[in-house]
Amino acid sequence: MSGHSKWNNIKRKKEKTDAAKARVFTKIGREIAVIVKQGGPNPGENSKLKDAIAKAKAANVPNDNIERIIKKAAGEGDGSNYEELVYEGYGPCGIAVVVETLTDNRNRTAGDIRHYFDKFGGNMGQSGSVMFMFDRKGVIDIEAEGLDEDTVMEAALEAGAEDFNADGDVYEILTDPNELGMVRDALEEAGYTFVNAEVQYIAQTTSAIDDPDGVVKMEKLIDALEDNDDVQAIWHNWEMPEED
Numbered sequence: 003m004s005g006h007s008k009w010n011n012i013k014r015k016k017e018k019t020d021a022a023k024a025r026v027f028t029k030i031g032r033e034i035a036v037i038v039k040q041g042g043p044n045p046g047e048n049s050k051l052k053d054a055i056a057k058a059k060a061a062n063v064p065n066d067n068i069e070r071i072i073k074k075a076a077g078e079g080d081g082s083n084y085e086e087l088v089y090e091g092y093g094p095c096g097i098a099v100v101v102e103t104l105t106d107n108r109n110r111t112a113g114d115i116r117h118y119f120d121k122f123g124g125n126m127g128q129s130g131s132v133m134f135m136f137d138r139k140g141v142i143d144i145e146a147e148g149l150d151e152d153t154v155m156e157a158a159l160e161a162g163a164e165d166f167n168a169d170g171d172v173y174e175i176l177t178d179p180n181e182l183g184m185v186r187d188a189l190e191e192a193g194y195t196f197v198n199a200e201v202q203y204i205a206q207t208t209s210a211i212d213d214p215d216g217v218v219k220m221e222k223l224i225d226a227l228e229d230n231d232d233v234q235a236i237w238h239n240w241e242m243p244e245e246d
Contacts, residue, residue: 025228029104031063033054035071038075053183057200060200083106084105084106086104089112094216094219094223095213098205098209100203103234122223138203141174142189142198143173143174143198143199154173163175164176176204204237
């Protein structure tokens with residue numbers, strides 16, 4: 003099970019503009035706020051919050067921002083009520099797409115997501131229409147440069163990881179979704195730092211797009227979804243070209 007396509011996505015996001023980076027900060031902040039409201043502001047007692055903080059740090063969200071979001075969500079200053087909704091569908095050329103959202107208006111969000119699918123040659127499906135093509139896993143990515151593959155693999159497996167992949171410039175560590183925090187903490191104590199640590203939907207198989215027009219439409223679909231404030235994450239089974 004490879005995260006190659008996902009890692010391309012991460013690198014693609016890192017190359018975006020400052021405005022796009024600010025949008026990523028906002029989305030992670032919304033996620034943290036929802037988790038605080040659900041389970042409290044203490045990461046020692048709220049494992050989801052601990053995972054979200056680690057995700058925020060991996061995305062270079064400043065510590066001051068994280069602390070401010072937690073304090074606001076724990077108090078009475080934020081009256082927003084968001085719900086987690088997942089949308090499924092097919093992009094151009096039959097590419098399976100899963101879209102995770104946090105929204106305070108499900109009608110607005112559903113309308114937006116459906117519009118994007120329709121506009122770029124796909125169609126939004128019902129719950130379960132593509133989810134069976136994905137496995138939900140904890141994923142930890144560590145930059146490979148300067149690190150011995152066997153040493154990292156041994157540390158990961160001893161920490162409780164399920165699988166390990168050497169994927170070019172990163173080492174990808176897969177865990178049970180519920181054990182992501184445990185494995186990440188063990189590796190952090192061993193001195194490793196991460197470029198990514200989160201629960202993901204990983205495609206069981208990937209599909210290439212041979213039609214150049216289909217490639218353009220798929221890229222535009224991803225961009226439109228990423229630019230929507232309600233969208234938290236996008237997962238797909240597109241085998242992205244190397245140059246992307």
